[in-house]
Amino acid sequence: MRITKIAVYKFSIPMHPFTIATGTMEYAQNIFIRVFIEDGSYGVGECSAFPMIVGETQATCYELAKDFAGLWKKKDARDIEGRMTELHQYTAFNNTIKSAFDMALHDIAAKQAGQPLYAYLGGKLKSLETDLTIGIDSPSVMAEIALEFKSRGVRIIKIKLGKNAMEDVERVRLIRTSVGPDPILRIDANQGWNFEEAAFALQEIGHYQVQFCEQPMRYWDDDKLPALKKISPIPIMADESVFSHFDAKRLIQAKACDYINIKLAKSGGIFEAGKINEVCEQNQIYCMMGGMLESRLALTAFAHFAIAHNNIIFYDMDTCMLGHKIDPVVGGVKYNKFFLDIPASNGIGADADEGFLEHCEHIMI
Structure with missing residues (x-):
């Protein structure tokens, strides 16, 4: 189950302004990814950057996602802990974009097991x-x-x-x-x-x-x-x-x-x-x-x-x-x-x- 390629999208969703104590969001600053493996199937992941809370933006997530994709090519998608350790060693924090990659690997694992994720x-x-x-x-x-x-x-x-x-x-x-x-x-x-x-x-x-x-x-x-x-x-x-x-x-x-x-x-x-x-x-x-x-x-x-x-x-x-x-x-x-x-x-x-x-x-x- 080697990773062959990863697609990264700026997944911007228009929305009515939503206000909390730390600021107002005018649109959902999301990233969507697909992690492909050797048999042509893929897992999906999504994250939503909320700068006032996590310190990440859609732009920072998109750029780091490119780096993460390069790190994971030809690696084993089954080793979720190993793959996530690579991301943590590559950069501190940036947990929002990391979560999309983690999600995609869990999607792959559950699909390969023939089970719903839960x-x-x-x-x-x-x-x-x-x-x-x-x-x-x-x-x-x-x-x-x-x-x-x-x-x-x-x-x-x-x-x-x-x-x-x-x-x-x-x-x-x-x-x-x-x-x-x-x-x-x-x-x-x-x-x-x-x-x-x-x-x-x-x-x-x-x-x-x-x-x-x-x-x-x-x-x-x-x-x-x-x-x-x-x-x-x-x-x-x-x-x-x-x-x-x-x-x-x-x-x-x-x-x-x-x-x-x-x-x-x-x-x-x-x-x-x-x-x-x-x-x-x-x-x-x-x-x-x-x-x-x-x-x-x-x-x-x-x-x-x-x-x-x-x-x-x-x-x-x-x-x-x-x-x-x-x-x-x-x-x-x-x-x-x-x-x-x-x-x-x-x-x-x-x-x-x-x-x-x-x-x-x-x-x-």
Whole structure:
């Protein structure tokens, strides 16, 4: 199973602007790859660069993908750990583009095994219900959106916060008043608060039945998380603070969080994400499966990974519902309202639409 060639595409997806505490995304800065092996078959991978979080752009991912493709030519696609070690030795960080290459190898492996990816990873088919996220806007507009979500049958609402602590409290108050007691509310500050703001906001928002808060402070304030966790009435979920299983160990040992959000764009792919989940499971820390702004292709891989790991009990799987104007994917996961139906075909079970790819900048190496 030698790798013969790799195709790399700038997989840009137009979208309605989406705002979080650290910035606004005007389009999904994605990369799509196909890794071909000797029999002519291939595995697919996709990643979504989110510069404000991972420090990568579509341009940096595209250039590094060319280098990675050169490193892998004529190498064995079955040795996933070996191939990923080569990428880690070639360059530090850059986990987002690494995750696309990792995904493609797992797709190949599952296809060769004649199994859906979740089965290849040791899982069994089960139901996943995603939340739906409200980007930052005025409190009144966000409350209107939340009410519209409820009317559509959304049962779990994720609220982006982190611009202004006082306004954030009002955002959550108005949303809870608008939707009533039934919908589950989650909040995500995306590192937007300092310690004092986080302490104030969490204590006030604690009155409004919130399931957890993601990443209240900047990752460089991780040393303050244990103190914040002690005074917060809302459980803390680490996100931007955890890129690797070493990060997970560090936070868990410090008693700094209640939950951890796993994203392939942070971990560098399925291989390392599995290690993060293992550390969490060993320490009774439940996880959430999240993403950036990926299409349904990568989202399908996320769903396979999530159902293969029972320690993942929260699902933030709405990436392509957050304003994507087009759906350039064939096959893949389907939304049944806000439940995800995962394909039973071998591998990931999704591919990019050929008509869309014709208009994408690309290179074959």
